[in-house]
Amino acid sequence: MDSPDIESxxxxxxxxxxxxxxNIRVEEGNAADILHVLEVPTSSVPYxxxxxxxxxxxxxxxxxxxxxxxxxxxxxxxxxxxxxxxxLFKEGNGADVxxxxxxxxxxxxHSSILSIASxxxxxxxxxxxxxxxxxxxxxxxxxxEAVYAFFRFLYSSCFExxxxxxxxLHLLVLSHSYLxxxxxxxxxxxxxxxxxxxxxxxxxxQLARNCDAPRLSLICVRMVVKDFKAITSTEGWKIMKRAxxxxxxxxxxxxxxxxxxxxxxxxxxxxxxVYLQLHEAMEALLxxxxxxxxxxxxxxxxxKGSQVACNFPACKGxxxxxxxxxxxxxxxxxxxxxxxxxxxxLELHSRMCNEPxxxxxxxxx
Numbered sequence: 001m002d003s004p005d006i007e008s009x010x011x012x013x014x015x016x017x018x019x020x021x022x023n024i025r026v027e028e029g030n031a032a033d034i035l036h037v038l039e040v041p042t043s044s045v046p047y048x049x050x051x052x053x054x055x056x057x058x059x060x061x062x063x064x065x066x067x068x069x070x071x072x073x074x075x076x077x078x079x080x081x082x083x084x085x086x087x088l089f090k091e092g093n094g095a096d097v098x099x100x101x102x103x104x105x106x107x108x109x110h111s112s113i114l115s116i117a118s119x120x121x122x123x124x125x126x127x128x129x130x131x132x133x134x135x136x137x138x139x140x141x142x143x144x145e146a147v148y149a150f151f152r153f154l155y156s157s158c159f160e161x162x163x164x165x166x167x168x169l170h171l172l173v174l175s176h177s178y179l180x181x182x183x184x185x186x187x188x189x190x191x192x193x194x195x196x197x198x199x200x201x202x203x204x205x206q207l208a209r210n211c212d213a214p215r216l217s218l219i220c221v222r223m224v225v226k227d228f229k230a231i232t233s234t235e236g237w238k239i240m241k242r243a244x245x246x247x248x249x250x251x252x253x254x255x256x257x258x259x260x261x262x263x264x265x266x267x268x269x270x271x272x273x274v275y276l277q278l279h280e281a282m283e284a285l286l287x288x289x290x291x292x293x294x295x296x297x298x299x300x301x302x303x304k305g306s307q308v309a310c311n312f313p314a315c316k317g318x319x320x321x322x323x324x325x326x327x328x329x330x331x332x333x334x335x336x337x338x339x340x341x342x343x344x345x346l347e348l349h350s351r352m353c354n355e356p357x358x359x360x361x362x363x364x365x
Contacts, residue, residue, distance in 0.1 A: 081156070082156045082157075082158050085155040085156035086152070086155065086156045086158070088110075088155065089109070089151065089152055089155040089156065092108030092109070094110065095108035095109055095110055095134075096110060096111050096133070096134055096135065097109040097110065097111050097114060097125065097134060097135050097136070097137060098134050098135070098136050098137070099137050099139060099147060099151060100136060100137065100138045100139070101139055101142065101143070101144040101147045101148075102139075102140050102141060102142060102143065102144065103143075103144050105144045107144075107147065107148055107151055109151055111125045111135060113154065113155060114151075114154060117154040117155075117180065118154065118178040118179055118180055119179055120177070120178045120179050121137070121178055124137055125137070139174075142170050142173075142174065143167065143170065145163060145166070145167060146163075146167035146170035146171060146174070147174075149163040149164075149167060149171060150170075150171055150174045150175070150178075150180075150183070153171075153180070153182075153183050154180065157182060159186070164186070164187075164190055165190075165195075168187050168190055168191060168195060169200075169203065169204065169207060171183060171186075171187050172184065172187040172188070172191075172207060172211055172213075173207065173211060175187060176210075176211035176212065176213075184211070184213070188208075188213050188215065188216050191204055191216055191219075192215070192216060192219055196219070196220065196223055198227060198230050198231050198234055199234050199235070199236060200236065201220050201223050201224060201231060201236070202220075202224070202231065202234065202236035202237050202239075202240050203236050204216065204220055205217060205220035205221065205224070205247075206240065206244070206247070208220060221251070221254055224251050224254070224255075225251075225254050225255050225258045228251075228255045277314070278348065280312070280313050280314040281314045281318060281345055282345070282348065282349055282352070283312060283314070284312040284313075284314040284315040284318045285318060285345060285349060285361060286349075286361065287310075287312050287315060288315065288318060288319065288322065289359075289360045289361045289362070290360050293310055293312075293315055293319060296319050296322055296323065298360055318345075321338060321341065321342050321345075322342070324338050324339070324342075325338065325339050325342040346361070346362070346363055346364075349361055349364065350363070350364050350365075
């Protein structure tokens with residue numbers, strides 16, 4: 001905001017009018033107090049501003065923690081039932097299906113159970129031919145231990161935690177490919193709750209998008225944006241950069257967008273600080289001109305003395321600014337920076353005041 005010319009005759013007369021409006025007790029001013037009038041206030045809430053109390057925080061629903069460790073127990077059914085189905089799977093009594101893994105190992109299974117647990121496996125079994133009393137399903141490209149853990153889950157809905165940690169990505173792909181939603185949820189939950197690392201987040205992101213896991217995909221993107229510099233140095237990022245440049249461009253744009261949003265948030269915070277500073281300065285100016293404060297106030301008011309505490313955060317600095325403004329003799333090109341600040345406050349008040357005829361702030365009209 002531009003200030004009026006300090007050397008104008010009108011300004012000198014206005015300054016005399018301003019000084020004549022106050023009863024100023026002699027007190028040595030501190031330059032530091034003047035400089036802090038429009039600095040960051042000590043309190044962000046004005047003294048007489050009636051701000052309603054915020055509503056109480058929402059109460060956590062009781063059902064949220066009803067089963068807090070449902071995945072950590074590696075089981076969805078009672079232990080006795082797990083034992084029965086685990087025994088049936090491991091012993092293979094009455095099995096009529098052979099699962100062939102990538103190392104040509106075989107896992108025995110039952111077609112009726114597989115058809116119920118997975119509609120995809122059911123369709124495959126319907127189309128496969130019986131050979132020597134068995135049907136065969138080949139699952140290439142997946143380690144034998146991961147395939148074993150997958151079919152064990154189809155029987156008993158349980159798994160070894162060590163297997164999950166080691167083969168979670170394989171199990172995620174298998175559960176999506178063969179339509180096994182419970183296992184897919186387990187894999188997603190494990191990855192979301194600490195299974196993501198800087199080394200595997202890019203691989204998990206690509207799998208999450210291919211396996212229709214939007215929540216997991218979003219968490220991966222957020223992790224990449226949060227630690228972009230470290231993740232770009234991993235082997236997974238380098239491979240993705242060569243194989244999927246479109247994804248790389250998308251992630252870079254996400255980082256740029258996040259930086260822009262962060263800068264916008266910081267800008268709004270700074271703007272709010274300035275508004276609060278100006279509001280406190282306006283409140284303190286009205287307080288001084290209308291009620292009077294410790295060492296300065298209108299001539300028809302009795303001053304309270306310098307020992308009385310004031311509840312307006314900006315009052316002390318504004319007192320020093322008013323005292324300087326009334327006594328400043330600077331008459332050089334550009335004027336005094338403190339006087340300019342006082343003129344800005346007076347002009348801002350005059351623009352905002354709705355009762356200039358009754359207002360006690362000097363020069364308001």
